[in-house]
Structure formats: structure tokens, C-alpha cells
Amino acid sequence: MSHPGPLRVLVIVSQRSSLYATARDSPDELIPLATRLLKRNALRKASDPSETRLLAVQKWRSRTFLVFDIANSDYDAMLGHLPEHNQLPVVVTHFSKKKSAYVANPWVSRRVNHDIAMLHNANGFDAVPPFMEDHSLGKPPAYHSPRDISMLRVKYI
Numbered sequence: 001m002s003h004p005g006p007l008r009v010l011v012i013v014s015q016r017s018s019l020y021a022t023a024r025d026s027p028d029e030l031i032p033l034a035t036r037l038l039k040r041n042a043l044r045k046a047s048d049p050s051e052t053r054l055l056a057v058q059k060w061r062s063r064t065f066l067v068f069d070i071a072n073s074d075y076d077a078m079l080g081h082l083p084e085h086n087q088l089p090v091v092v093t094h095f096s097k098k099k100s101a102y103v104a105n106p107w108v109s110r111r112v113n114h115d116i117a118m119l120h121n122a123n124g125f126d127a128v129p130p131f132m133e134d135h136s137l138g139k140p141p142a143y144h145s146p147r148d149i150s151m152l153r154v155k156y157i
Contacts, residue, residue, distance in 0.1 A: 006072040007044060008055075008088040009034055010104065010112050013064045014096035023064035023095075027057045027130070031068055034093040034101075041101040043091050047071065054130040056119050061136050067116060077128045080120035081147050086113040121147045 011034050013023035022029050031052050038044040051071045058065045069075060072088065079085045090104035090112045104112065119131040124145040133141045 004045075006074065006088050007070045008072075008090045008112060008116070009038070009068050009070060010090060010092045010108070011066040011068070012092065012094045012096075013066070014094075015062045016097050017095040019095050020064065023057075023066065024059055027064070027066050028054055030066060030095075033095075034066075034068075035070070037093045037099055037101045038091060043101055043103065044070065055116055056129065056131045057133070059132075059134045059136045067112060077120070078125070080129075081117050083114070083117050086117040088113060 011023075011030055013019055013030065017023075019030060019033070031054065032049065035044065035047055035052070039046055047070050052068050053072065053075060054066065054068045056065075056067045069088065074085075076085070090109040091101065092104050092108065093099070093101045119133075120127070120129075122143040123131055124143075125147055135141070
């Protein structure tokens with residue numbers, strides 16, 4: 001089932017993947033690999049690289065997560081913190097020893113869309129993607145000028 005409209009892609013790269021260093025050092029290089037995997041798994045037809053936008057990168061000790069949008073022409077960084085502007089369908093590409101791609105379940109979809117809204121909010125009005133967070137050192141990120149501190153407590157479930 002190919003998704004024709006705007007699509008949000010969660011990329012999970014395990015430390016067991018040969019792409020782990022690339023995900024940490026040059027995350028943009030994973031976007032074409034993920035889009036090819038989506039095409040191979042009939043989740044998305046080929047897309048023009050100009051239609052993609054890297055939104056977030058989170059580095060953890062054993063995994064790196066990336067989120068990018070495809071064909072989201074309605075994207076507006078000034079409205080990206082609002083939940084109603086983060087209701088895109090989500091697919092997952094997973095790079096470990098094996099590669100897989102699949103439609104995200106409803107919980108994962110809500111979490112990814114919520115986290116993107118939270119990152120827009122937490123990084124403030126002047127911040128634009130991609131948002132980078134490094135949790136691998138065991139220290140949580142600090143947000144010095146969030147748009148709305150009450151939104152930092154919003155739950156996605």
C-alpha cells in the first residue's frame with residue numbers, strides 16, 4: 001500500500017548496522033537509502049529528494065533515530081509545535097543487521113508526531129529543523145527558550 005500524500009518517516013539505525021556511523025555523523029545521507037527501502041517495500045513511490053525535509057535526529061548509545069517528511073508542502077516551521085500540524089501518517093524504516101520497512105502502528109505514529117511537535121516547541125520560535133539531540137552521553141538535552149513551557153508536559157497517549 002503506497003502512501004501518495006505527505007508522509008513522515010521514522011528511521012531507526014541500530015549500532016549493529018553498517019550505517020550506524022553514517023546515521024550519527026551524516027544523517028542526511030540516510031534519507032535516500034530510507035526512501036529506496038520504502039519503494040522496495042511498496043510503501044512509497046519514488047520521491048524527488050527536494051520533497052524531503054529532515055526534521056530531527058536523536059542519538060542514543062545503541063540507536064540513532066531520524067525523522068523526515070516526504071512531500072509535506074503544508075509544513076510551516078512557525079506552526080510545527082501545534083499538534084494539529086503534526087497529524088501525518090508514519091512509516092518506519094529500520095536498519096540493523098537486516099533492513100525492514102513497515103507502516104507504523106497507531107501508538108508509534110502518535111509518538112513520532114507528538115515528539116516532532118515537542119521539538120519545535122522546545123527549541124523556540126527561531127529554531128528550524130533539523131533538531132539534534134544527543135542522549136548518548138547520559139545527559140538530557142536542555143531547552144533554553146521554549147515557545148510554550150506548558151506544552152512540554154503534553155502526553156501523546
